[in-house]
Amino acid sequence: MLTMFDANVCGYSLEPPTEPNMYSLLNLNKKIIDIRGDVRNYRLLDKTINEFKPDIVFHLAAQPIVLASYDDPLETFETNIMGTANLLSIIRNMKSVKAVLVMTSDKVYKINEWVYPYREIDQLGGKDPYSASKSCQDIVVNSFRESYFNNIGISVSSIRAGNVIGGGDWGMHRIVPDIVKAISKNKVIKIRNPGSVRPWQYILEPVYGMLKLAEKMFYDIKFSGDWNFGPNNQRVITVKELVEKFIKYWNGGNYIEIKDDNNIGKESNYLQLDISKAKNELNWFPKYNFEVTIKKTVEWYKEYYRDKSKIDSFTEMQIKEYMEVQALDE
Numbered sequence: 225m226l227t228m229f230d231a232n233v234c235g236y237s238l239e240p241p242t243e244p245n246m247y248s249l250l251n252l253n254k255k256i257i258d259i260r261g262d263v264r265n266y267r268l269l270d271k272t273i274n275e276f277k278p279d280i281v282f283h284l285a286a287q288p289i290v291l292a293s294y295d296d297p298l299e300t301f302e303t304n305i306m307g308t309a310n311l312l313s314i315i316r317n318m319k320s321v322k323a324v325l326v327m328t329s330d331k332v333y334k335i336n337e338w339v340y341p342y343r344e345i346d347q348l349g350g351k352d353p354y355s356a357s358k359s360c361q362d363i364v365v366n367s368f369r370e371s372y373f374n375n376i377g378i379s380v381s382s383i384r385a386g387n388v389i390g391g392g393d394w395g396m397h398r399i400v401p402d403i404v405k406a407i408s409k410n411k412v413i414k415i416r417n418p419g420s421v422r423p424w425q426y427i428l429e430p431v432y433g434m435l436k437l438a439e440k441m442f443y444d445i446k447f448s449g450d451w452n453f454g455p456n457n458q459r460v461i462t463v464k465e466l467v468e469k470f471i472k473y474w475n476g477g478n479y480i481e482i483k484d485d486n487n488i489g490k491e492s493n494y495l496q497l498d499i500s501k502a503k504n505e506l507n508w509f510p511k512y513n514f515e516v517t518i519k520k521t522v523e524w525y526k527e528y529y530r531d532k533s534k535i536d537s538f539t540e541m542q543i544k545e546y547m548e549v550q551a552l553d554e
Contacts, residue, residue, distance in 0.1 A: 227255045233257065234278065235258055239260060243394075246391075246392030246393070249392065249528075249539075250392075250535070250536050257276065262303075263303060264306060264310065266313075269310055270314045279321065279322055280325070281315060281325070288329075289398075290352055291397045293352060293354035297353035300353050300354055304357035305360045308361050309364050312324070312364070312365070312373075316373065316376070321378055322377075322379065323378070323379040323381075324379070324380045325434055325441070326381065326382050327385065328365070330384050330386040330387075330452070330454065331350065332349075332350070332355070332359045332361075333495075335495065340496075341497050342452070342498060343498040344384070344449070344450040344451065344498075344501055361382075362384075365382045368380065379445045379448045381450065383434055385433075385452075385453045386423030386430075387422040388426070388430060389521050390520070390521050391535075391539065400470070403467060407470075407474055413479035414480060415481055418467075420463050421461065421462055422461070423497050425454055428542075429455070429510045430454075432550060433453040436508055437502075437506055447505070447506075451502055453508070456510050464481075469518045470522060474522050511546065512546070524539070
């Protein structure tokens with residue numbers, strides 16, 4: 225989206241973790257400055273940022289998988305906490321930066337299994353290494369904001385976004401990639417937690433929210449803070465319903481529910497976000513309901529399997545479609 229808006233973009237990242245991957249499919253190496261590096265590498269990160277001199281920084285680097293955090297908690301804590309501290313420590317000595325947006329997680333909240341959505345002012349927590357690392361990340365962001373950035377006029381926000389769905393995701397231990405891989409290989413979809421509820425949302429919803437927030441933050445530090453981006457909470461959507469809708473729009477596939485003893489108690493059953501703040505202060509509203517979200521996601525993957533050479537233009541088309549829907553109310 226940034227390149228479509230003619231932004232000058234520098235990306236700092238590890239190698240894409242999967243094959244295929246969205247980065248390569250969209251030929252982004254031809255559209256941005258591409259730096260391969262780890263956020264734990266302070267010297268390289270410092271060199272990259274100071275040479276590029278960005279106006280706005282989007283920090284999304286993370287170890288993002290809950291189950292993987294059990295296997296390697298130290299990498300999770302090092303990346304999510306110290307990687308963020310490295311970045312913010314570098315930026316506090318820069319004059320070019322006006323706004324920093326840090327992607328944390330909807331899982332920063334202490335999960336009480338209550339039936340109402342979590343607000344930005346609710347208590348932070350985390351019983352698994354991933355959630356704990358993200359809660360700590362949020363605390364680190366607030367610490368730098370209060371200790372340094374408020375005094376020098378740099379806007380800094382934490383972004384808490386729920387489970388995103390959309391084309392191009394091939395990550396491990398993620399429900400949509402698991403569905404797609406199974407269907408494409410004519411295998412049965414296996415679901416571990418059919419009754420779990422997640423704030424499913426189309427990928428472009430929080431992305432657009434972050435861009436809108438970044439613009440506000442660039443001109444006014446009062447928009448610094450914590451922000452939830454999630455779907456309209458009209459009703460709860462379970463993992464089982466997501467799988468069934470995916471099969472419906474794909475027009476193929478079947479699933480079974482399995483008992484996963486290794487996953488018992490590792491992920492919460494109920495999680496929803498309160499997005500009143502973003503609606504009221506940013507005039508940001510989710511545009512795609514659950515049905516449209518699944519439909520657009522299925523369309524992307526079907527196009528990939530039909531003709532992956534055209535997936536770049538198809539992705540741009542989906543972005544333009546979404547932006548046109550947003551423009552109708554602005």
